[in-house]
Amino acid sequence: MLLRIEPRSEPSKTMKYMSPLIAAVLMLISGIIIFTLLGKNPVEAFHAFFIEPVNDLYGIGELFIKASPLMLIGTGLAIGFRASIWNIGAEGQLAIGALFGGYIAILFNDSNGFFILPLMLLSGAVGGMLWAAIPAFLKTVFNANEILVSLMLNYVALLLLALLVHGPLRDPNGYGFPQSVLFADSAILPILVEGTRLHLGVFIAFAGVFVGWIFLLKSFAGFQIQVAGLAQKAASYAGFQYKKLIWIGLLSGGLAAGIAGVLEIAGPIGQLLPTVSPGYGYAAIIVAFVGRLHPGGIFLSSLLMALLYLGGESGQMNLDLPSAVTGIFQGLLLFYLLAADFLINYRICIGALKKEGI
Amino acid sequence: MSDSFAVMIIVATIASGIRLATPFLLASLGEALGQRSGVLNLGVDGVMLLGAFGAYYAVLQTSNLYLGLLVGIGLGLLIGLFYAFITLNLHAEQGVSGIGIYLFGLGMSDLLFQKLVGTPRPILPFMPLEIPVLSGFPIVGEMLFQHSIIVYIAFALVPIMSFVLHRTTYGLNVRAIGENPEAADSLGVSVMFTRYSAIIIGNGLAGLAGAALAIELGIFQQNLTNAMGFIAIALVYFGAWSPKGVMIGSLVFGLVQSIVLQCKTFGVIPRSASDLASMAPAIITILALVVVAKRFKQPSALTKPYVRGG
Numbered sequence: 001m002l003l004r005i006e007p008r009s010e011p012s013k014t015m016k017y018m019s020p021l022i023a024a025v026l027m028l029i030s031g032i033i034i035f036t037l038l039g040k041n042p043v044e045a046f047h048a049f050f051i052e053p054v055n056d057l058y059g060i061g062e063l064f065i066k067a068s069p070l071m072l073i074g075t076g077l078a079i080g081f082r083a084s085i086w087n088i089g090a091e092g093q094l095a096i097g098a099l100f101g102g103y104i105a106i107l108f109n110d111s112n113g114f115f116i117l118p119l120m121l122l123s124g125a126v127g128g129m130l131w132a133a134i135p136a137f138l139k140t141v142f143n144a145n146e147i148l149v150s151l152m153l154n155y156v157a158l159l160l161l162a163l164l165v166h167g168p169l170r171d172p173n174g175y176g177f178p179q180s181v182l183f184a185d186s187a188i189l190p191i192l193v194e195g196t197r198l199h200l201g202v203f204i205a206f207a208g209v210f211v212g213w214i215f216l217l218k219s220f221a222g223f224q225i226q227v228a229g230l231a232q233k234a235a236s237y238a239g240f241q242y243k244k245l246i247w248i249g250l251l252s253g254g255l256a257a258g259i260a261g262v263l264e265i266a267g268p269i270g271q272l273l274p275t276v277s278p279g280y281g282y283a284a285i286i287v288a289f290v291g292r293l294h295p296g297g298i299f300l301s302s303l304l305m306a307l308l309y310l311g312g313e314s315g316q317m318n319l320d321l322p323s324a325v326t327g328i329f330q331g332l333l334l335f336y337l338l339a340a341d342f343l344i345n346y347r348i349c350i351g352a353l354k355k356e357g358i
Numbered sequence: 359m360s361d362s363f364a365v366m367i368i369v370a371t372i373a374s375g376i377r378l379a380t381p382f383l384l385a386s387l388g389e390a391l392g393q394r395s396g397v398l399n400l401g402v403d404g405v406m407l408l409g410a411f412g413a414y415y416a417v418l419q420t421s422n423l424y425l426g427l428l429v430g431i432g433l434g435l436l437i438g439l440f441y442a443f444i445t446l447n448l449h450a451e452q453g454v455s456g457i458g459i460y461l462f463g464l465g466m467s468d469l470l471f472q473k474l475v476g477t478p479r480p481i482l483p484f485m486p487l488e489i490p491v492l493s494g495f496p497i498v499g500e501m502l503f504q505h506s507i508i509v510y511i512a513f514a515l516v517p518i519m520s521f522v523l524h525r526t527t528y529g530l531n532v533r534a535i536g537e538n539p540e541a542a543d544s545l546g547v548s549v550m551f552t553r554y555s556a557i558i559i560g561n562g563l564a565g566l567a568g569a570a571l572a573i574e575l576g577i578f579q580q581n582l583t584n585a586m587g588f589i590a591i592a593l594v595y596f597g598a599w600s601p602k603g604v605m606i607g608s609l610v611f612g613l614v615q616s617i618v619l620q621c622k623t624f625g626v627i628p629r630s631a632s633d634l635a636s637m638a639p640a641i642i643t644i645l646a647l648v649v650v651a652k653r654f655k656q657p658s659a660l661t662k663p664y665v666r667g668g
Contacts (some may be wrong), residue, residue: 038473086453088400138644144651147400147453148592148643155585155640163633285457322472324580327465331404334458338450345449 004349015344020290020297022343024304030332034324040319048318049325053310060139060309061196065268066306068205069094069277071262071299075282076256077214078293080249082229087253089135091281092157093128097258098265099161100127102180102272105265106169112186120187121204128258131157131252136250140243143350146250154281162274169272181273189266201263208256213295221248257281278309279327286334305330307312365497371616373501379612380512381406381571381583385590386597386604387432387512387519388563394523395556396536396659397445400456401437402564403587404463408433411467414578415474417481427508436464437463438558438580448552449663460587468580480576484508485540515563519601524559532556536657538662549664564590575664586662592643598654614638 028046035045053059073090080087101124108116134153138144162178171181187197216222228235228245236242264276287305291298312326385402392399409430417426441459444450468605484506493503523529531552534542539549565585574579589611597603618635 088453088457132607135642138648138651142648142651144647145595145656146645147398148595151400151588152592152643152647156637157586159633159637159640166633198611279461282457282461285454286461289451289454322469324465324468324472327461328469329465331458331460331462331465334461335444335450336456338458339444339448341450341496342448 005346006349008344011344012347015340018291019340019343020292020301020337022335022340023290026328026336026340027333028339030151030336031329031354034325034328035321038321042323044321044323045315049214049311049315050307052318053314054307057193058084058196059310061193061198062310063303063306064202065148065197065199066309067302068081068286069263069280070287070305071302072205072208072256072260072263073280074287074291074302075209075295076290076296077284078295078298079212079216079222079225079252079286081288083225083245083249084232085246085249086122087132087135087150087250088147088285089132089153089281089286090257091279092150092154093131093257094261094264094277094281095154095157095161096262097124097128098132098272098276098296099157099164099261100124100258101262102183102265104171105183106180106272108187109180109181109296112184114186116184116188117161117266120266121259124262125255126225126258128254128256128261130254131258132250133247136247139246139250146246150250155302158275161272161276165272165274171271182271183266187266189263190272197268198244199267201267204259204263205301208259209299212252214296215252225249234358257284281329283309286330286337290333290337304333308333367620369497369500371620372613373504374619375609375613375616376502377505377574377612378615379608380509380574381586382593382611383512383608384515384567384570384591385564385587385607386593387515387601387609388560388567389591390560390594390597390599390601390604391519391532391556391563392560393660394536394599394657395460395532395553396539396657396662396664397442397553397557398452398456398591398661399441399442399459399557399560399564400453400591401459401463401562402456402590403583403585403588404456404460405434405437405519405561406568406583406587406590407463407467407581408437408570409565409573410582411471411568411578412565413569414481414572416481417573418475420484423482423484423573426573427566430567430569430572432560432565434562434568438561438613439554439566441561442554443556443626444456444616445557445663446550449665452661454543458472464581467578467582471578471580475578478577478579481574481578506574512570513605516601516605523601528552528555533647533657535664536659539659543666553664589639589643593649595650595656596643596646598650599657610642611639614642 032042032046035042054063077087077090101120103121104120131153135146135149138149139146165180166178169180171179189201191197191199223239227246228240228242236263261276265272268278283305287298287301290301308326308329312323315321316323370600385406389399389402412433413430417423417431441510443454445452475512486504493499531542531547535549535552543549546633572582593604593607596607
């Protein structure tokens, strides 16, 4: 028996949608192996990791809370990724968004007006976009590699946020703890479902994904991005300005990440902390790819990724597994996906080489 | 009196800068080799973390520092093989697949540490190896010739890597494939073999870099590298893909870190300013990327998978 690999005459549509499923299944199998190697009962571990976190209404609410920044950022990044613009800086853009939004909340902590939340969102969006504008500017003017610039800015952003929360933005009556004042009610996203922590931000994220879908698949700029991603030369013959696409690609990610940062601090956290994200900016890259860079797919994959985060927390509490397991799953999911994507353009055949007509 | 004290501090700062530059240098030499062959590996930090943990654990168990270095290299080679397979055979997107390696390495090293070690126990680092005669010189001797063996290995690799890249057939192949794989292939150079070997060796060096870091610090903890691997990637751009350039970049970074550390210890500058200074590596990197992008060209085939006739 011979195994052969041959190119497909055209990319397989089926495999494009099957490959995330294959990747998820392989990830689960690897997970079971890892749990077993750690001396845990695999069935029990599987239950604690993937079922227990979401077997009640509260858990479902938590799932959506965790998924919302991921789906929002994933959609924003997908717009850039489709044009082959690699924004790896969402983690920093999120931190700056949180910083800008949180500053508004602290500034207006004594007043309560309906304007505070919208202003926080706007300010966070501007912050995220400003941070993403740096790699866009350096790429368009100096041709500096956007992957590395956006990545490096993550560290600058995280240090900047921590520095300000340790210093000027610290709660003066907080006994020196590095955290801001607790936000007033008018700066907190209202909870919508009794018995859960499901807040308005989740629906803002849904709306963001929907807007992303309209933009990407129904607008002319979205069309230009798709063309540029598929065939850069064709795009330039058609007169599409690549520089404009770089700006759109990076700013959309910054916008989404900035808003996601505000949703975090005005949602589950309720104040500014030195760290506001457990790596959502990186996880959202995986979410975007697993979701096939399509807002609908990203919505689904963000739920899977959120489950990995919840599972990590649950495994830590119930099985004494370090939460680091989440990162292992995230990494494995991405590898398996990229590997399975090979099957979109190639097929594996069993049997001897057939004579091929050329 | 205060003059000699100042000299002492300067000497100590430079010596520690050279020590701190070593993991950067090893990792970025490895990354430079891979990029010269046309493959970007964003996972260096993950590889370093796994190498660091492997080395730390091996030394903890056997007290053999050399075994620790070997374990670090071995883990790097293994991940290199895997990375080569997914990028070269399966054409995974190099801009993101390295992030998978990073997240995996970050999680796996932490998991193994918590499960196998639990509470951190220090290991004894290498004793400084004093080069006879040279180490006796005042000032220079203390700065340059009283380091651990791994420092000498790392700096010796700079001329070796230069020689391999510019004076051997293998090096010519690596450079040709990074620029124009079609042409190299048509001349009978195996693109697969060359890229596979460059990636595997490069990751082995990243594993060694992690091992060197863990042994130098004598400890392991979660996220020990704290993004050193990402800076190492940027140093390749900083050094314009040449071993010598990468060495200069690593030394600059080592020195910056060392100065920041000294300032923190002596409290010369207020805390907020030293926090600001912690941003220096990332900001210098960005500035360097801007300057380099203007003046040097990256290998033409970087991040492009090679398909014959494709």
